[in-house]
Amino acid sequence: MKKAWSVVGTIVLVMILLGGICIAVGYVTGGSTEAVLTRMEARYHLSVYFDAYLHWFQDLIARLVALWPAA
Amino acid sequence: MxxxxxxxxxxxxxxxxxxxxxxxxxxxxxxxxxxxxxxxxxxxxxxxxxxxxxxxxxxxxxxxxxxxxxxxxxxxxxxxxxxxxxxxxxxxxxxxxxxxxxxxxxxxxxxxxxxxxxxxxxxxxxxxxxxxxxxxxxxxxxxxxxxxxxxxxxxxxxxxxxxxxxxxxxxxxxxxxxxxxxxxxxxxxxxxxxxxxxxxxxxxxxxxxxxxxxxxxxxxxxxxxxxxxxxxxxxxxxxxxxxxxxGVIAPERQDSARPADPIPMETVRKPRVFLLILYTLIAIPVTLFGLALLLIPTALCLILAAGVIAAGVSALVAAFSSGLTPFANILLVLGTALVVLALGLLFLWLFVWLIFGGMGGLIRGVVNLGRKWCYREVSV
Incomplete structure (x- = not known):
């Protein structure tokens, strides 16, 4: 189990390191976050999914608070 | 004598x-x-x-x-x-x-x-x-x-x-x-x-x-x-x-120079019946309760892993199929996808570890504890 932990941890660290390098290189070479979000919103409607998730999360928190006896 | x-x-x-x-x-x-x-x-x-x-x-x-x-x-x-x-x-x-x-x-x-x-x-x-x-x-x-x-x-x-x-x-x-x-x-x-x-x-x-x-x-x-x-x-x-x-052995001298081998003692495990029944009656509900408690983080890890991996794969696909023109924006999406996939892999591993390490370890621990308490070894 320890060996599996080390293997998985190494893979995760390598992927995060590679992702960080890619992001850094993208920013260095003139990348723009706003341009990417605009393109993704236009193609995949990310704001709809984000609003739906935010609504579900707020509803869940409200239910949990209602279940609390002191409340 | x-x-x-x-x-x-x-x-x-x-x-x-x-x-x-x-x-x-x-x-x-x-x-x-x-x-x-x-x-x-x-x-x-x-x-x-x-x-x-x-x-x-x-x-x-x-x-x-x-x-x-x-x-x-x-x-x-x-x-x-x-x-x-x-x-x-x-x-x-x-x-x-x-x-x-x-x-x-x-x-x-x-x-x-x-x-x-x-x-x-x-x-x-x-x-x-x-x-x-x-x-x-x-x-x-x-x-x-x-x-x-x-x-x-x-x-x-x-x-x-x-x-x-x-x-x-x-x-x-x-x-x-x-x-x-x-x-x-x-x-x-x-x-x-x-x-x-x-x-x-x-x-x-x-x-x-x-x-x-x-x-x-x-x-x-x-x-x-x-x-x-x-x-x-x-x-x-x-x-x-x-x-x-x-007349058990021959009258000639035993070889005293021969190194002393450890005696393999054959033992048989005999259960203490009353203690075993009592332990079973207590251990089963406790084990089930522990498994139920462990199911919550396990399911949460599974859900998170599934969602994060799906988001990472989607970002990876979108990096090459959304028509991002400068390559710097593709690198930004690609780096984000890699980080998200890494988190998804971590959650997936946590799910596997909670199943085999947590639940399996709990069951093995309960069984070993019962074997230690409720059985005694008798030499034959």
Whole structure:
């Protein structure tokens, strides 16, 4: 189990390191976050999914608070 | 064993009445011996001996120590009585080979005198080990004035001498052939005798019991093996003597140079039924409750892993299929996808670890705890 932990941890660290390098290189070479979000919103409607998730999360928190006896 | 013990005690005793008074009840003494005799332990010792375990060879069985204790007690009392008795009461008609001038003569180890010629009583300190005298040593026992020997004693002496000359190179001499010095040591306390014997390396040797019978069997069966053992300077211990006597092992010496192998003890696990039922009744609900508690983070990790991996794959696909024109924006989406996939992999591994490490470890721990508490190992 320890060996599996080390293997998985190494893979995760390598992927995060590679992702960080890619992001850094993208920013260095003139990348723009706003341009990417605009393109993704236009193609995949990310704001709809984000609003739906935010609504579900707020509803869940409200239910949990209602279940609390002191409340 | 007990019969041999009584036979030796009465044979060695000068006064049988004194022995009877000391024993009080021979049956009671036999019961004392039988009480300390543990058949199962003895069986394990015999098995260990047959396997050549050196640690078990040096251990004297309890019943043998009890017999030695009775033997020492009896002869200590007799020796005390003899010490109190006046020396003038010695039978003047009794034949004595040595004069008073010879009495303080320190006897050597090889100088053994037949007690039949000496006229004294046999020593209890002698265990009847076969003493081998060659012809030269037997010359010591020859009387200076052979004409004064009574006919019966002369006949015994001549019989032994003829056996020494006609038989094998040496004559096995039993307990009635004792060193003169040990006769004087009878008056010493038993503790001193044991201490002296242990200092000379004979502490493990029983005073009687196996001695005379084993000596006879050795003299009859394997004189060569005994000579080989004596040449190597080794003394067979009491277990080998008994095993030889019982015919369990061959009379030849065990290979003492062989390294002692650990005894593989076969054990059987027997359940403690009541405790096992009680533990099962308690452990099952507790285990189920623990599994239920572990299910919450496990399911949460699974959901997170599924969602994060799906988002990472979507970002990875979108990086190359959404039509991002500058390559720098593709690198931004690609780096984000890699980070998200790394988190998804971490959550997925947490899910696997919670199932096999958490739940499986909980079940294994409960089972091992029950095996430890509710079972006992019994040696077969």
């Amino acid at each position: 007990a019969l041999a013990m009584y036979g030796r005690i009465f044979d060695d005793a000068e006064s049988e009445q004194a022995v009877l008074q000391k024993l009080f009840s021979p049956t009671r003494q036999a019961i004392n011996v039988a009480r300390v005799y543990n058949a199962k332990e003895r069986k394990l010792q015999v098995e260990a001996q047959s396997r050549g375990d050196s640690a078990q060879q040096d251990v004297s069985p309890a019943f043998l120590l009890e017999i030695n204790k009775i033997y020492d007690d009896v002869f200590r009392v007799i020796a005390q009585r003899q010490e109190q008795a006046p020396a003038e009461q010695r039978n003047e008609d009794q034949f004595c080979l040595f004069t008073d001038q010879d009495a303080p003569h320190p006897i050597k180890d090889s100088e053994y005198v037949p007690i039949a010629l000496q006229g004294g009583k046999p020593s209890p300190a002698e265990d009847g080990t076969s003493l081998e005298l060659d012809e030269d040593e037997l010359q010591i026992a020859q009387p200076e004035e052979a004409d004064e020997i009574v006919p019966a004693e002369a006949a015994v002496y001549e019989e032994e001498r003829a056996a020494a000359q006609n038989g094998p190179a040496a004559v096995p001499i039993q307990a009635h052939l004792i060193p003169e010095e040990e006769e004087l040591d009878v008056e010493a306390p038993a503790e001193e005798i044991l201490t002296a014997a242990s200092e000379t390396g004979e502490g493990e040797k029983p005073r009687f019991g196996y001695g005379s019978l084993e000596a006879e069997s050795e003299a009859k069966t394997e004189p060569a093996a005994q000579a080989q053992a004596d040449a190597a300077g080794e003394e067979p211990n009491i277990f080998e003597r008994q095993l030889t006597l019982d």
